[in-house]
Amino acid sequence: MPKEYRTIQEVAGPLMLVKGVSGVTYDELGEIELSSGETRRCKVLEVNGNDVLVQLFESSTGINLDSSKVRFLGHSMQLGVSSDMLGRVFDGLGNPIDNGPEILPDMRMDINGLPMNPAARNYPSEFIQTGVSAIDGLNTLVRGQKLPIFSASGLPHSNLAAQIARQAKVRGKDEQFAVVFAAMGITFEESNFFIQSFKETGAIDRTVLFINLANDPAVERISTPRMALTAAEYLAFEKDMHVLVIMTDITNYADALREVSAARKEVPGRRGYPGYMYTDLATLYERAGRQKGKDGSITLIPILTMPEDDKTHPIPDLTGYITEGQIILSRELYRKGVMPPVDVLPSLSRLKDKGIGEGKTRADHSNTMNQLFAAYARGKEAKELMVILGEAALSDIDLIYAKFADAFEKEYVSQGYTADRDIEETLDIGWKLLSILPRSELKRIDDKFLDIYYQSSEENKNE
Secondary structure, three states, X not given: OOOXXXXXXXXXXXXXXXXXXXXXOOOOEEEEEOOOOOEEEEEEEEEEOOEEEEEEXXXXXXXXXXXXXXXXXXXXOEEEEOHHHOOOEEEOOOOEOOOOOOOOOOEEEEOOOOOOOHHHEEOOOOEEEOOOHHHHHXXXXXXXXXXXEEEXXXXXXXXXXXXXXXXXXXXXXXXXXXXXXXXXXXXXXXXXXXXXXXXXXXXXHHEEEEEEEOOOXXXXXXXXXXHHHXXXXXXXXXXXXXXXXXXXXXXXXXXXXXXXXXXXXXXXXXXXXXXXXXXXXHHHHOOOEEEOOOOOEEEEEEEEEOHHHOOOOHHHHHHHHHOOEEEEEOHHHHHHOOOOOEOOOOOXXXXXXXXXXXXXXXXXXXXXXXXXXXXXXXXXXXXXXXXXXXXXXXXXXXXXXXXXXXXXXXXXXXXXXXOXXXXXXXXXXXXXXXXXXXHHHOOOOOHHHHHHHOOOXXXXXXX
């Protein structure tokens, strides 16, 4: 039975000081029992000799310094995991909030996880089809990869997150696939949107949701992604499933980190965020991957809104260092009505070459991807020149490229949030758009693919 202490010295907001404590460790979980018999949870933030500073998960209202008792449980936070978690909705502390029964756990796992030995990692190499052309065709997601989405406030990243969670699949193999979805600091409306979206399409059956609302405590927001990753590790490495983890919004998580850091009176780093934010984010992101000798895998898509649309802000900046690329959403495309508004030129998937080609997607994928990038970049340049110099100043070929850029945004990037395109459809749309250009311009594509797939726009008209 854990020892009980009646030595609460002071309570300040979410923090509480307990004196005369022995044998307690950092990050240990504790329980406070009020005189009414109600219990509240807390965790150890700081140990100084026999004094312990703890942070409450619930509010500190009604805690009487004389009559309240504290006991420390001897372990850090744990999540009871089981295959029954699929199809269920939990709060940020792992309690069911969907009116369903409690989970009977197969095992209890520490939510901080164990770092994966770099030598035991397998290189990501298998294609995951999200059904979104701008990702599958140009910034391909590979199993075991960490690929963040950089958004901005007001852009529809929630719709894109829900679409990827609903549509993502591993092709051609009858493998178990699951989605773990963690939402941090979101509003009740957003939470409702995600839950309904998964229920309507039946995707909820293979999804585990962890939802932390904006009015929940900051310390719960810090545990939410760790809960989600612990569930993912169980499903991937104990149950051999392929798990896609989507976390939104990392900016809310980092703000909670800053709030807790300020409460502890730590010296702030850039923009007031704690100096250890890089390490903290790495402890989350690096839990994704594939392990040698294990069939399962964890692929991670963290979503973050860039404050003031600024890529150099500490949150996107540090995230970019740790992950393998980024998908960037553009306000300009959003205003044009392009859905999803993925800005393909600054977006990047550093592992895309490993997941495409013969046997994975299609042999012509790499060539068409490079050609589409090059043509779209030139088309955008032509359109900028047109704005400055007028249409008359452009050569005929520049006008064709400008037309290509418009068609590319309208037909390839824009597909709405319900269209689920397989990779063949995405590649065929790419060829249809490339047929706007003369064959002599397609210098990045091997002749053998041009002979099979290229039809000039004249031939298309005659069909």
